[in-house]
Amino acid sequence: MPGQSTSSKMKIFNLIISLLFLTALPDVGIAAHGGAKVKDGSLSKCTNVNQIPALDCASAPSSVFSTTGRLWVVWSYAGHVYVNYSDDKAETFSKPVTLNTIPEKISAHGENRPKIVLSKKGDIYVSWTTPLEKRFTGNVRFSFSNDMGKSFSTPVTVNDNLDITGHRFDALSVGKNGNIYLAWLDKRDRFKAEKEAKDYHGAAVYYTWSDNGGKSFHANKKIIDHSCECCRVIIDMDDNDLPVILWRNIYGKNTRDHALVSFESASKPGIPVRVSYDNWQVDACPHHGPDLSISDSGDYHMAWFNNADKRHGLFYMRMRDNNTRTTPVNFGNYKAAASHPGVLSSNNQVWLTWKEFNGKEETVWTQHSTNNGETWDKAKVVAKSTQGSDYPFLITDNKSIYIQWKTTQEGFRLIAIDKNNNREGLL
Amino acid sequence: MKTLILLLTLLCSCYTANATNKPALFNTDSYSQLIEEKKHAFLMVMWSLDCPPCIKELSSLGLLYKQNPDLNMVLVSTDSPARIDEINKLLSKFDLLKIDNRVFSTEPVQRLRYSIDPRWYGELPRSYFHDNHRAGRSAVTGILNTDHVLSWLKTNTEVTP
Incomplete structure (x- = not known):
């Protein structure tokens, strides 16, 4: 019948268009490890670029609570960065807002993903890395919203060196005074050295800041x-409302331990100190970076992974x-x-995940400590999955502590950590 | 209809390009199969497009393989199969397309790593030396020392029947 024939042709046509998009997608947003649903028959749901983008199809989201308890999430899909929110602890989400109208490559994996922070007055700041050819x-890249996430500024490139080299692995934070800080791994000096046929090991850490809500840096x-x-x-903010940056550094020829820097003022970083x-x-x-959380009293709580022969595994330290x-x-x-x-x-409570x-x-x-990391309760399992997952992230709405965990099977999860099974404490 | 044929032609050409020298998928049972299949010593090197030292490693292995074609080597890219064109381009650059190349399947990456070595946390490059007659296995994280590879190769070649 004519109607059926036309419908079939359209289906074939749509299928071909979808397949063509799939063949052209290797770098644009969908990371195979940890994001795409492949085991449960929902592959098409998460790889068909004609579908409405969904948080559950994003491989590496980041989230933060506002002071009113609204959960804001940033994620990427098929060349676009999206922000949406949930007022019911990730049960339902608002319609996502697109930050970049022109699609671009977006780093979205374990170590390097879009970031989101909120200022005291509720402005939203987002950063991400766009890989070049x-x-x-x-x-x-950076974009902001000062209308409660209804719209976002046109993304800008924050690194003021535009050599085709590495300016990646961005970290983002905002102070109580509204100053925005960005730090990242930068290869401009390595790029220069290589042009001069000189050796340069690793990358450098660079930073910038904005004191006008992200309008300029x-x-x-x-x-x-x-x-x-x-x-x-x-990055986290210290009790002087200045940033502290933590990263894995290279000491000597190839010793990969951690370093941090605190600041004397927004424009004056101190001397980096070795942490581990x-x-x-x-x-x-x-591919295994550290974490940092600074308490109201100004203590730096740090966690990291190392795999040296003698000292290996996960470590916690306070300074x-x-x-x-x-x-x-x-x-x-x-x-x-x-x-x-x-x-x-x-305050005096510390959580590890x-x-x-x-x-x-x-x-x-x-694992939880009620005395500033001096002693610890028993370690607990709070969630399980079997088909691949993202890293866990601790976040708080200042009432409870949650873990953001994105899994292939269950999608985006927000897990309150106050119940569940115990295991003998390992600390 | 003409548009349909054109699209089909384009589609076929995309898949043909992907099919050329396509590394085999590395699944959670691939490592145990490799151990079964490989009667003699072999070196398995895990690498990724997103790992700068891995590029140095591939360059060095390309030269090593050229000078020692008896080196029984398996290269496993831990990238997604969606990046197969990039993988092939890089392998071709270092003249490494002829060897046994694999790429991680879309199975959960932690399961794939675990199937090789539960103690491997994903650091790259990561290499596994499998001695002759399955006498032993040693793991090395980081760029391989060429002398170490040659010494291992010599030891394991001498006892090969």
Whole structure:
């Protein structure tokens, strides 16, 4: 019948268009590991670019609570960055708002994903990395909303060096005074050195800041040369409302330990200090960055992974300045691949999270301290999944503590961490 | 209809390009199969397009393989099969297309890693030396020392019947 024939042709035509898009998609937003649904027959749902983009199809989201308890989420799909929110703890979400009308490549994987922070007055700031054509290159992008997420500014590139080289692994934070800080791994100096046929190991850490709500940024400044190239960078704000940046650094030829820098003022970073002394000597990409949370009292709570022969696994440490640092302690089960730690502090309470894998199930664990990280409760499993998952992230609405965990099977999850099973404490 | 034929032609050409020298998918049972299949010593190197030291590693392995074609090597890209064109381009650049190349399947990456080594956290490059007659396996994280590979190759070649 004519009607059926036309409908069939249209179906074939649509199928072909979809397939053509699929063949042309390798870099645009859909990471195969941790995002695309492939086991449960919903592949087409998450790879058909003609579908309405869905958070559950995004591989590496980030989220933050507002002071009113609204959960804001940033994620990317098929070349676009999206922001939406939930007022019912991730049960339902608003219609996503597109930040970049012109599609671009977006880094969206474990170590490098779009970030979102909120200012005290509720403005929304988002950053991400857009990879360029050449391998290991990229630019740091930024967009803001000052109308409660109804619309976002046209994205701008924040790195003021536009060589086709690495400006990637962005970290984003905002102070109580509204100053916005961005730090990232930058290869402009390496690019220059290579042009002069000189050796340059790793990348550098650069930063910039805005004191006008993201309308413009100050000139980029270098923090240090020779950082690791592929591990996430973390920023949190200290009790002076200044940023503290934590990253994996390269010491000597190839010792990959962690370093941090605190600031004397927005324009004056201090001297970076070495945080960890695990002496992991390796000429490799760990793809395994640290985490940092600064309490109201100004203590730096840190968690990291190292895999040196003698000192390996996940570590927690607290410091206030160079002279008051605790001895790093192991947590998580190294034999169960404990990995990708997160830390969150609030007053004297500290929470840790991490992932483990037993060959069948991926589990998310937490551990809690009520005395500023001196002693710890038993470690608990708070969630499980079997078909692949993202890193766990600790977030708070200032009433409860939650873990954001995106899994292939269950999608975006927000898990309140106050119940569940106990295991003997490992600390 | 003409548009349909044109699109079909384009589609076919896309898949033909993808099919050329396509690395085999590395699944959760691939490693145990490799161990079964490989009677003699072999070196398995895990690498990724997103790992700068891996590019140095591939360059060095390309030269090593050229000088030592008896080196029994398996290269496993931990990238997604969607990036197969990029993978092939890089392997071709270093003259490594002829060897046994694999790429991680879309199975959960943690399961794939676990199937090889529960103690491997994803650091790259990561290499596994499998001695002759399955006498042992050693793991190395980071760029391989060429002398170490040659020494291992010599030891394991001498006892090969």
